[in-house]
Amino acid sequence: MKLKFLTILALTSLPMAAAAMPAVGDMVGTDPDTAKAALEKAGCTVNDFEAEDGKIEAKCTDTATNKAMEIYIDPATGKVADIKATED
């Protein structure tokens, strides 16, 4: 019974945890200042922007988990194209 309660709690709080990070499709901006502000507001502190395969790669730290993330931004639309946890 207790386990069931915990499971439900975990499942219902999951979307809230996910909402703490930017999501694919989110508009963050087409210039570094706007994008930095938008990503920080969404919960990822930007350390650096780099170019990768025609996209902007924002290297940022998830403020909730302290994990290094890579957020790819389409420079044309200013939308998040992909999100990855940094390997290594």
Add this chain to the structure above:
Amino acid sequence: MATPRTISRASASGRASTSPPSLWDPVVRLTHWGIAAAVLLNALVTEKGSLTHVSLGWLAMALLVMRVVWGVLGPAEARFSAFLPNPAAAWRHLRQLLSGRVDHYPSHNPAGALMIYAFWASLAVVIATGLYATGGATPMQVAADNAAVASGDWSALIKESDGESSKEDSGLRDTILEVHEVAANLLLFLAALHIGGVFVESRVMRRNLLKAMTFGDRRK
């Protein structure tokens, strides 16, 4: 009917003509060490996708092309015709190694030859997947993109034909990068085997194979 004959079997008189060169030609040595250095640096040192990583990848591609051309136009011992892949002969050679008495060949021994083709195939996969992942961007384009992002102007990265990339594109790219990494690790594994092979062959053949690939004396 042709009588079976043993090719390149070492004999007291014929040894000189059936031995590998005491010093490989400059193109063979340059491409060997150039590719070895590029692979090691990119696998262990450089940051993936960085300008240095991409530049070394292009350098390795140029060296590989150079070696392949040399395999047709180079001196006899560097040509493909001198070391065609022959798994049966390679197996025989490895068994001879165990017995401590091996046949000598004018170019690479058959086991070494198979190793070379495995290297080239893996390297070709690493280069092709690397090119795909970077959209074929040259080191100059990567440098220009980096400079644009560093200056805060992202508009330079926008390509005319580029629509919104789909989720499938991103999934395929991840798979390609996975292949890139597996093939690169295979290269490192082959390199370790290769070093072991050179050591064993050098002892059994009583020839300094390392010297022949570096700065040995050229003897007839």
